[in-house]
Amino acid sequence: MRLSFLEPLYTESGPFASVYLDTSRDVDQPDRAIALRWRRLRDALTRQGADRALLGVLEDAVGADADVPGTHGQAIFAAHGSLVLDGELPAPPARDSARYSTLPDAMPLVSQHVPEIPYLAVAVHYAGLPTAGTHGWVRVEAESGTWPVSAVTPGERLYRRVAVAGWHHSAVRLGQELDAWARRTHADTVVVAGDAWAGNVLVRRLPHALRDKVVRVGGTTATDTRRALLEPQLGSVFRGRMAAHDRDLANIFIGRRALGGPVAEGLAAVVAALQRGQVSALLLNGPPAPAPRLWTGPLPTQLALTEEELLSCGVRAPREETADEALLRALVGTAAELVVVPEDEDELRLVGGIGALLRYADAGTPARRAPHA
Template identity: 60%
Template sequence: MRLSFLEPLYRQPGPFASVYLDTSRDRAVEDPDAAVELRWRHLRDALLAEGADQDSVTALARMVGCDTDVPGAHGQAVFTAHGRPALLDELPAPPARDTAHYGPLPDTMPLVVQHAPGIAYLAVHIHYGGRHSTDATGTVRVDAEAGVWPLTKVTPGHRLHEEIPVADWLHAAEVIGRELEGHARRIDTEAVVVAGDVWARGILVNRLPASLRGQVTPVEGAGESQPGRALLEHRLESLFSGRMAAHDRTLLDAFLAQKARDGASAEGLPAAVSALQRGRVKALFLNNHPESTLRLWVGPEPGQLAVTEEELRSYGVRDVREERADAALTRALVGTRAELVVVPEQQLQLREGVGVLLRYADPASPG
């Protein structure tokens, strides 16, 4: 996963106020807006106790809960710097718990994890309930969405809607197939999920360009999607659960291959820190452990991080402080334009939850 969406945030100087809040409004509460406001007040008090300035708290208050048009369960990640809005992002799922942090580095790892796995896909739902013949009356209705999972839960992708007379379906399916191929190329689609009437969808699938036909996964019983949410959301949830994006899987395979031959890869926090210090990390692999208490010492620049204060000062860095390891690692990844791959532990357990694939092999390494 490329972290370029965080670059504008890190271009701003700290300190930062970081807030993660459940802003769902479909819960069984009498006044959901009041519930969101109450949760925000608890976080506001926590920020003030951590030393946040009033301007930052006021800027947060203007952004928190502004997602009234987003249906279903979701959340917000909100950041300010020096009393000004720095970043607002809708979360595909509510945070595990509401949190607020004020400090020199933004708390971005929970946001990054919610962007994973970042699978580009096409979802197609074909509605037809008539006789399975092109001389029947009625229409075939096609809904399609090109998106990136799971962000389309809260940020809908490009939508296509067509209604075609059954008599024209054979020809129209070919035209729609070419249109879908165009959308697929723009987002580098790796999955085409098709639901709906078996006869009508079979005609479409058989007329898709060859580049898409091999990516098709038919699903049953998709039902109607909630307005404002991802098309076929519940089926996509089941299909993509525990799955990695193809690009991330390629990086992980390279990491495992180099690890097997003791080449340009490493595991554990000290090894990851050492590689980030030298700007050598191509991708960092992470088992998500939000409860982790690991900490690192950091300086003002992204590559200024170390396991101990003494090590960082030995490099001539004077302005040092201790921070959460995940916050320090994320800043270093963004600053060096390295990628992050969230790896489910059932696929691979990493030492201290961290591994790195290097941009080039160490000349001193064997092989």
């Protein structure tokens, strides 16, 4: 998973206000509900030391996603009286929260981007009667997206309406168009729903490489254009899966670990590699267990397990932060990726729940690893 969407957070220095808020619109008087939620969070930020200018910026952003229907949430970050990042959440946060801290509390936002699977959704409708012969129309909607965030930030959408008499011929051209679109967006999967006959005609005329990525689903194809096309079916297709790109990185890690290649495993070894800008991808089974907090300096690569280590490196006044915050800043600052491994991946059980693919091995020594139990 690439973390470039977090870059705006780390071009600013702290302290940051990080707000996670349920802004769902499927309740009675949603504006009133959101205002009450925000009032509690504003009071919490005030107690933590946030000033009026910062609170005003946040208040302007809260609920600004009123055009997004259904259940969802907001992740809002501000610093020094300016809005830094306003992200839509495809699901409400587990609980509303507000923190005023040196580093942004970005892991809950990242968690709602996982597993970040690029896809195409295709809904095929046949407007006609079975006895109508070549009369009637085939209507096609297609949309690109990245699951799950595209639920509330839908991608480009395509519409086609073709006479049934010309559907077989038009399906060839449409298949080529979908293939080019899938290549451009690096789609892992093509999810197809709708009329069985018209859908079969389209699928059979897709180029072979794209046909192999097709998953057929049932259920209704009627959706709000402000939500993802085929949103109800996407969860059943993608939940528990990894994006193909992340799967490739995980397989590389498994292979390197078996051969003693350049990987790190365990929090201490991973932190040491991040200090050197050596990590190309961080792998997590879950939150780092050995040390819930790390010590940090002003630079992304200034993180350590102890305050003494940073002081010995010349860092003045190190600060203790949550491991999540320190690790994310280091990953974004060194252009490293993040791979979150599903719980049922027994082949990728990591020491301490954390490991890393390294850009290079230390000269003359094997990659640093924690011993397996």
